[in-house]
Amino acid sequence: MLQITDLHTYYGNSHTLRGVSLELPASTSLGLLGRNGMGKTTLIRSLMGYVRAASGQVRWEGSDVTNRAPERTARLGIGYVPEGRGIFPNLSVRENLVMSARRGVDGRNDWTYDRVLTTFPRLTERLGHGGQQLSGGEQQMLAIGRALMTNPKLLILDEATEGLAPLIVAEIWRVIAQIRADGIATLIVDRDYRKVLAQSDRALVLQKGLAVLGGPSHTLRESTELAGYLGV
Numbered sequence: 001m002l003q004i005t006d007l008h009t010y011y012g013n014s015h016t017l018r019g020v021s022l023e024l025p026a027s028t029s030l031g032l033l034g035r036n037g038m039g040k041t042t043l044i045r046s047l048m049g050y051v052r053a054a055s056g057q058v059r060w061e062g063s064d065v066t067n068r069a070p071e072r073t074a075r076l077g078i079g080y081v082p083e084g085r086g087i088f089p090n091l092s093v094r095e096n097l098v099m100s101a102r103r104g105v106d107g108r109n110d111w112t113y114d115r116v117l118t119t120f121p122r123l124t125e126r127l128g129h130g131g132q133q134l135s136g137g138e139q140q141m142l143a144i145g146r147a148l149m150t151n152p153k154l155l156i157l158d159e160a161t162e163g164l165a166p167l168i169v170a171e172i173w174r175v176i177a178q179i180r181a182d183g184i185a186t187l188i189v190d191r192d193y194r195k196v197l198a199q200s201d202r203a204l205v206l207q208k209g210l211a212v213l214g215g216p217s218h219t220l221r222e223s224t225e226l227a228g229y230l231g232v
Contacts, residue, residue: 001026001185002047002154007056009046016042018209019056026153029186031200031217033193035231039209040189041083044158048080049073077105079152083159083189085143089132093123096131096146104151110182116145119175137168144175154185161190173199193230197221205229 002024009017017039024030032040045051047058049070058066060076074080087096097116103109117124120141126134134142140160147155157176161169169192176199180186190196197203197217205213205220207229213220220226 001061002187003057003059004043004047005057005059007043007046007058008054009042009051010054011042011051016209017046017053020206020209020211022204022211022214024154024185024187027183027185028202029180029188029200031193031196031203032187032189032206033196033203033226033230034206035229038206040206041158042209043206044080044156044187044189047073048078048156074150075105077150077153079147079150079155081140081143081147081155081157081160083162085139087131087134087139087142087146089130092128092130093134093142094127096142097123097149100146101149102151104153106153108151111148111151113149116148119148119178120145137164137171140164140168140172144172148179152184154187155179156187158189159191160188161192161195193226193232194221 004020004022006019006021007017008019020043022030034040042051046053049068052067057064065073065076097113101113122138123141123145126138131139161172173195176186180199188196188200197220200217202215203217203220204211213225213229
């Protein structure tokens with residue numbers, strides 16, 4: 001479904017991605033691992049079109065979508081929960097959800113307004129609250145719910161549990177497991193590499209913009225190299 005080949009990206013003179021390649025089949029999950037500043041978010045932002053790739057190729061379902069504008073990328077069936085959440089602070093919880101509601105590109109409408117509220121009961125109690133009035137955990141639930149209401153084929157989660165209380169973190173991982181069970185492909189970045197490996201089929205480790213280790217998640221859990229790359 002998603003194929004990235006030899007992708008190079010720069011921030012000014014800084015060569016941030018150095019020929020990264022990956023494949024993500026439909027209905028599977030890929031974990032992106034690596035210490036801070038190693039290129040994980042840049043890879044996602046290059047895929048989404050927020051950062052322009054200098055060379056290489058991004059293909060979605062066989063079509064070249066390299067450097068496509070973010071709004072056009074989203075219409076392909078890719079949901080994105082960015083680091084920092086990106087909800088609309090001046091809109092209510094209900095408005096944040098309703099504005100993004102649409103059928104998937106394949107016509108599916110599995111994730112409705114009611115299902116999102118059932119999945120995140122806490123949001124039901126906050127429907128009239130503005131985005132800026134929510135706690136960090138509630139904002140993250142809203143960000144994930146909003147992305148799900150686009151009924152994506154692929155959901156990208158960039159640091160979805162960062163800075164959240166343990167109970168909220170557990171809830172987020174429960175929902176990620178449910179999303180996978182629904183057959184939605186996922187691309188997951190998170191500091192808790194053990195959770196990432198438990199909730200992914202394969203994983204890729206980045207170091208200084210290079211893909212240095214990859215394979216089935218159950219194999220990487222036993223890898224002696226992984227700890228060295230992650231500094232754990």
